[in-house]
Amino acid sequence: MTSPKSAPTARGPLVAWHRRAGGRIETVEGWEICVSHPVQPDAPRSGGNLLLDWSHRSVTELGGPRVSELVSGLVGADVAVRRMAAARSGIVCRLTPARAIVFGDPGSGVLGDPAAVDVTGGWSTIVLAGPDAINVLSLLSSADLRTRAMPVAAVRQGPVAGINTLLCHFAGHWELHACPDSIVSLWEAVLDEGQAYGLQVAGAERLGEVVTVGGGGEEGTT
Amino acid sequence: MSSQEGPCTFTFDGRSITARPGQTIAGALHQDGVHVVSRSFKYHRPRGLFCATGRCPNCLCTVDGYPNVRTCVTPASQGMAVRSQNAWPGLKWDVLSIFDRLHRFMPVGFYYRVMHKPRFLWPVFEAIVRRIAGLGRVDRQSGGSRRYDRQTLHSDVVVIGGGWAGMHAAIAASRGGRDVTLVDDRENLGGHVLFDPGARVDRETEFESTVQAVLDDPRIRVLHRATAFGCYEDRLVAVQTGDRMIRLRAGQVVVATGGWEQPLVFPGNDRPGVMLAGGVQKMLWQDGCLFPGDAVVVTDNQNGYRVAHSLAACGTRVVAIVDHNATPAGDPGDLPVWTGQTIHSVRGHRHVTSAVIGPLEGASSATESISCRWVVQAVGFTTASGLLAQAGCRLVYDESRDLFRADQLADGFRAAGSVNGTFDIDACAREGRLAGEVAAAGEGGGTVDLIPAETSPPVRRPPDGKKAFVCLCEDVTDKDLFDAVAEGFANIETLKRYSTVCMGPCQGKMCQSSSIAACARANGVTISETGRTTARPPEQPVPLGVLAGRAPHRHLIRRSALHDWHVEAGAVFLDSGAWKRPESYGDPAAEYQVVREGVGLIDVSTLGKLELRGRDVAEFLEFVYPNRFAKLKVGRVRYGVVCDEAGIILDDGTIARLEEDRWFLTTTTGNADGVDSWFRWWLATRPGWDIRLTNVSGATAAMNLAGPRSRQVLAAVCDGDLSTEAVPYLAASQLTVAGVPATVLRIGFVGELGYEIHVPSQLAEHVWCELMAAGAASGIRPFGIEAQRRLRLDKQHLLAGQDTDALSNPFDAGLPWIVKLDKPDFVGRSALQRAEGREPGQQLVGFRLEGDRVPPEPSLVLVDGRLEGRVTSARYSPVAGATVGLAWVPAELASNGQQITIQLDGQLVNAVVQREPFYDPEGARLKS
Structure with missing residues (x-):
């Protein structure tokens, strides 16, 4: 065997899109990510509507009868079905009694468990933030997005722009998780419908304005 | 109402019209003295504003290229181009208004009875009818720019x-x-x-x-x-x-x-100048329009008196309030009231000139003509x-x-x-x-408790005269409805369909009550006995664009993790369901050749991939597959087909045992979600099973390195021993490829030594590029679906869904060895047991057709001129030197050497059945 010509670098499915759109691509912690885009949109707190790509993180699927036990170990308590909670450095979404998805690093204890399967790369994440996020989503999804029906920390799986999507409601933003093979279609659909609301793409350097990245989970889930 | 601040100018049939701020198009036209706005559908009679509230068809115009816009509720805006409809060469003089004089030759339903003979002239009639019929013309250029x-x-x-x-x-x-x-x-x-x-x-x-x-x-x-x-x-x-x-x-x-608001039915009730009270009020108070001249108000309630006073206040001379009641229903003030009277008809062509007033009941001889320009009706609502x-x-x-x-x-x-x-x-x-x-x-x-009204129901006088319109949209008269009933269309539903009453743009808003009343009268029954027609959406006409929606982006496109590499490499893409897959990179023949002689790499990430863990997985697989898996050794992979309860092939793929309780399955591209659901369905039937199913289709990318030189290319980037002893045919190995953990299956869909390499999808491009670099010296090149299809046909490897259909079981598809009926119960067992003992109808076989003519899929297989089968796949095979393929043929023709007849380009050609692969029938190359 000869050594690989280059060290393995992970690449999310939207990197090529970002590159075509003039985004600045950098390698961070083994992932190629789009750090910034030429146009800097307003922050959501200033009324701006942002669309961000957060595909560059670990994803783990927990399955089987021990899911509650594993989730409790991550979060400190069990998480109800169709709800999510902040874990040590990520989010745990409970889909069914026997199935949960962990976005972010689940820790070595969980990764070694036979009930956990590393599905990093199997889910890509779009972050939609801003005052009109719900209006944009209402053009793409038939789900009831009102706070009463889908409160903060709620999780729903269903079609968004015809694409099977895991939709998570945070206090200041929405996260749309979908299979990477469909994420470009979803991204373009959101962007297209968001035109009327001035939705603009932003690089990963703006993620911090919307979510708490790395450690301590994400805001708005507790 | 428009939010514009100043007046605006638009054109109507080329004429410049000025609209006040907030005025509708129709309001501006009325103000400018344009009282004929359109021509009617059938007789091309001049039509003016009638309801002025967006219900009736009279104000429909083409606005900026969009037909059938209700101008009475559409605000005017600067630069609009408004055109009248259904009139040629113009609104004032319309050639087809001759139909109004020929009405006796165009009775209700005439189009069902005429123009069918002589038969050879029908195309001529059809062209004429198509040109005349319809309302408005779609401007295709304008239509494309709207965003629905x-x-x-x-x-x-x-x-x-x-x-x-x-x-x-x-x-x-x-x-x-x-x-x-x-x-x-x-x-x-x-x-x-x-x-x-x-x-x-x-x-x-x-x-x-x-x-x-x-x-x-x-x-x-x-x-x-x-x-x-x-x-x-x-x-x-x-x-x-x-x-x-x-x-x-x-x-x-x-x-x-x-x-x-409901109109009365009387001769001439469609003439410009005849309007409904609500429309008049709206035009007075919203559009700021005036109704100069004399007006007659026909009413049976207070509403009529209110509109009369409104008109009078705005300068119209109300010459008569014609009240159906014996005593005035409202306060007339100093306006003249004719009680116990109604309108019998109006006179005038392009505009009302007079109204004929007479008693509500009895002979029409005791009538009086009142000169007027406007007839306003306020006779209640439905x-x-x-x-x-x-x-x-x-x-x-x-x-x-x-x-x-x-x-x-x-x-x-x-x-x-x-x-x-x-x-x-x-x-x-x-x-x-x-x-x-x-x-x-x-x-x-x-x-709902129905409390009867204290007042008596209104009395309406049956019209006498021919052109008393019930339906303004379709030009259906009271007489038409009577004629239709006389012809046998006595039920309100059949009457509607035959006469087309209520089927125009107003969808019955103006005519449903009147048509039901006419139907009841014609049948001599009550309205209650007559009933009403079924209400269906849309209640109000809706542009088709709105119903269709603008959904180009909703046409889901699925791209593999290697998609961008394929684009860069100049791949020609093929739509495979929602997937974009490289059909070739420009030269499928060369791609075929390089796999046979050297080494090629194909992206097979679209395969479905499932991971199953748990101690009961083997038992589960024994249950959902007809073949055996319990004794499959760790590190081995086996082919399997999934059948339903009827023994029909749903899908096929490979099943690899990676660890004692960890399995890795692949499915075909189109069936990943279906097989996932199918398995979960059966898992739910036995909650006690210790099985965890994870769909890793998205998380895992796959590529197939194939060809006699594939081992040396893989060895260059792989840490393990790849010898036949270490990794034999049908081995499943956990290796590190280009620094990335990979599951490597030694299988050969294309009939050569090959490795199906599964890696995390985020690292797929890295692994692909490393393999391409490692294979450069061996002449590696990517190959697409087209080359793969040719290669697999050489081996007679079937594609589930392409070569099988909703009737195919493993016995008929040439896979009897895969069914193990001596196993305990499994999905489809009973059906397959019956199928085994039955004489097969058709069988899937390979065929060889001399020459390079390729029958398209699905060409017909004929026996004595009868359709007895079909070709499912065919390609020219360089190694066979002939066209080869798979076809369903009658069982009696399914043995080696039988001759079958295929219809190709309208000719019948002979092919020969061949049951063994066309290439490497012993599988030596696969196992090398």
């Missing part, structure tokens, strides 16, 4: 109608703690009260404060200029607003759609109850009010105001409040 979209909204309570009752319902529901969506088709709330100053007397402050209360209420979302056009199951309300369709899902629905009917509410005829209203409401529905036949403004408010409270409590539905 869809939105989904949810609301606890949806109130349809922003009139007096609707506003009170919305406020009451909001006070009940519900979020409310109020749908109103006008720019401003208020309904007909908005244009009726007389109805607001002593209530001006209350009216304004109510409107403001609705607008200021944060719980109430008001959709202005939004038309609810359909009610569907589970209280789904379809709403059109501009170019957007809103799917409004409601917890409770309050229908407060009010009523539609309920706008179409949405209620669509929702499943039961409508009954209320004889005391002469209208249909709901007496049994569908679950979650409530009606309020004029839609109930309640026209008193205070009663409407009360009903609205009650409906809002009931909706807030979630208690809509149930029976």
